[in-house]
Amino acid sequence: MAQPLSRIWLQRSVTDGSSGVNSLTNVWHALAGICLLAMLLVTVGCGGGGGGNSEIVARSVSNTPIAASGELLLSITDAEGDFVSYLVEVAGLTLHRANGDAVETLPFVTAIDFAELTEVTELLTIASVPEGVYDEVVIRLDFSGAEIIVQDEEGEPVAVTAVDKGGAPLAEVDVRLRLTTADTIHIAAGRPAAFSLDFDLDASNTIDLNAAQVVVEPFFLATPELETDREHRVRGVLKTVDLAASEFALRVRPFRHRTGQFGEFTVTIDEETQFEVDGEGLTGQAGLEAIAALDEAAPVVSSGVISMTGMSADIVLGGSSVPWSNADVVIGVVSARDGAVLTIRGGHVLFADGRRAFRGEFAVTLTEDTVISAPGVDNAALSEMSVSVGQRVVAWGEFSDDVSLSAQRVRMRMNQVTAEVLTPQPMILDLIHFNGRLPRVFDFSGTGLSSSEDADPDNYEVATGGLSLSWIETGDLVRVRGLVNEFGLAPADYLARSVTDVTTELQAALLQVRWTEEVARPFSRIDSTAVEIELSEARRALSVRGVPSAVIDDLDTVVLAASDNGRGVFAVAVRGAGEMRVYRAFSDLVDELVEQLDAGRLLHRISAKGGYNVGERTLVTKRAGFVFSESATEE
Numbered sequence: 154m155a156q157p158l159s160r161i162w163l164q165r166s167v168t169d170g171s172s173g174v175n176s177l178t179n180v181w182h183a184l185a186g187i188c189l190l191a192m193l194l195v196t197v198g199c200g201g202g203g204g205g206n207s208e209i210v211a212r213s214v215s216n217t218p219i220a221a222s223g224e225l226l227l228s229i230t231d232a233e234g235d236f237v238s239y240l241v242e243v244a245g246l247t248l249h250r251a252n253g254d255a256v257e258t259l260p261f262v263t264a265i266d267f268a269e270l271t272e273v274t275e276l277l278t279i280a281s282v283p284e285g286v287y288d289e290v291v292i293r294l295d296f297s298g299a300e301i302i303v304q305d306e307e308g309e310p311v312a313v314t315a316v317d318k319g320g321a322p323l324a325e326v327d328v329r330l331r332l333t334t335a336d337t338i339h340i341a342a343g344r345p346a347a348f349s350l351d352f353d354l355d356a357s358n359t360i361d362l363n364a365a366q367v368v369v370e371p372f373f374l375a376t377p378e379l380e381t382d383r384e385h386r387v388r389g390v391l392k393t394v395d396l397a398a399s400e401f402a403l404r405v406r407p408f409r410h411r412t413g414q415f416g417e418f419t420v421t422i423d424e425e426t427q428f429e430v431d432g433e434g435l436t437g438q439a440g441l442e443a444i445a446a447l448d449e450a451a452p453v454v455s456s457g458v459i460s461m462t463g464m465s466a467d468i469v470l471g472g473s474s475v476p477w478s479n480a481d482v483v484i485g486v487v488s489a490r491d492g493a494v495l496t497i498r499g500g501h502v503l504f505a506d507g508r509r510a511f512r513g514e515f516a517v518t519l520t521e522d523t524v525i526s527a528p529g530v531d532n533a534a535l536s537e538m539s540v541s542v543g544q545r546v547v548a549w550g551e552f553s554d555d556v557s558l559s560a561q562r563v564r565m566r567m568n569q570v571t572a573e574v575l576t577p578q579p580m581i582l583d584l585i586h587f588n589g590r591l592p593r594v595f596d597f598s599g600t601g602l603s604s605s606e607d608a609d610p611d612n613y614e615v616a617t618g619g620l621s622l623s624w625i626e627t628g629d630l631v632r633v634r635g636l637v638n639e640f641g642l643a644p645a646d647y648l649a650r651s652v653t654d655v656t657t658e659l660q661a662a663l664l665q666v667r668w669t670e671e672v673a674r675p676f677s678r679i680d681s682t683a684v685e686i687e688l689s690e691a692r693r694a695l696s697v698r699g700v701p702s703a704v705i706d707d708l709d710t711v712v713l714a715a716s717d718n719g720r721g722v723f724a725v726a727v728r729g730a731g732e733m734r735v736y737r738a739f740s741d742l743v744d745e746l747v748e749q750l751d752a753g754r755l756l757h758r759i760s761a762k763g764g765y766n767v768g769e770r771t772l773v774t775k776r777a778g779f780v781f782s783e784s785a786t787e788e
Contacts, residue, residue, distance in 0.1 A: 193721040210778030222281040222368040223340040228349045231267040232275035240300035249289035251595040276387045279416025287338040296323035308591030310499040313367045335530040385459035409477040419463035420455045431472040483548045489596035493519045516557045527565040541640035584610040608646040616645035662765035671755030673784045674721040681740040683714045712771040716738035754781040
């Protein structure tokens, strides 16, 4: 049998002070995932690092700096899920060298809301790590103060408690990854390394709304480089500006940290870069000049395309336009509007002193003096009527009580809708998700020129401007980014900036198969390029970007196929064994599946992501996991 390219042994230790009992009922939920944990870290050899001279020097457990070091860029993200909020503290990220030395790379405990990272990857830290070979990574999560909010079937936010699989509340959890020779981390001077952590909420959580609990088995997917196919965000404070080179340097401050050393990073702009600095919208060099006029250490947030040499920025916020800059701020989605009062459903408030809170509902009042801004728009043409139902907003102002804010300034953020196309031209959509929320939570009263023209989520009219959309057909599932049209002016209801056919994306579809009674013969065909799953006795679910689909309800089989190059991240686990094996090649995955079945183990569940072809009932996957139960002789 071929040896796997990569094996990772997983050990989890939970400190919760209680053994707990297994009180969670067996719930088949759209978020029920597999125990998938993949950590594939390699160095990225290239000239020059985006961090310049990194401020943070990772230290050994004895707190003694080691002079010879190399640069490591760490970013973090999350796959799309059904969470309104998933705030957890990352208490540590430790690398272990083969000789036993341990090196901590994260200088401070960092609270991260992973629900904010479904559309963006954030640069977490740039560390100068002592040279050497690292064969183990430990990620410490602290759930003791976690804020986890899910949506119920009506789209209402519900707070849930994080528990382990025995029903005991979670506190600190260590996720330990031991890397084999093929996947050790090589740190060397002059050769920057990078990796991106993906806290997979689908694979990590099983929700029981009846008990208001979520069973958490935290697992991470990690890519061996910076993910260049996703938007990245870098937050920090201003260090220097070079007008001639059209760039500026930041001291990185991830996730609203006000202090700390997380390294330095260079951001480059061009004539298309959109700026908002102290509430003023600017473009290109004029925006960079406004950044240069800020005080040193002013807060700056940049979004765009990242590389090992820096970022090419699409949007830059600076000064008081940054939400965590010494002001009280409400962040959320407008669910209704009555006159000048916006209802913000399921929003967060960031207090000037750094505190953060979640509220089920906020009231934000606009006035004729409220300054309105939006990306890529002439802000002088905007007014308080520009903010309509469905719009994502950031509002600065003063609280009259815990849930009422008089807005001094409101910035409209880019929105995202997932929908089925009813007609391509003009584009009319049947909304499925609006900024991650179910359409039924929105009250569109007043959005139209008349009540009969109010926005209708079942027939949502989108202005596509000059976008070339000849490829779109009726029935397509699309994701549309843009801004909601002005309140009282619909139709059009929505102004599109981009349209994407989500079925073409590599991780568009999520297939979940589960057997109530584990099966010994789950496959009708298995070879080095494909696995055909027998579905007649299985519970199965298919969703595309979180949208449930019934296309496999009547199928007896479905095929998991390798990608063209046969590469990906594939995991196989045995329940209760404390071990997970991860493979880079689909053919090695198949070898392991055969070995497990030959050993008499029974398949319990499968989770896979990829592009689904309805006609061929095939999911082409680069990411899949299989969970087995022990055989009868092992129990």
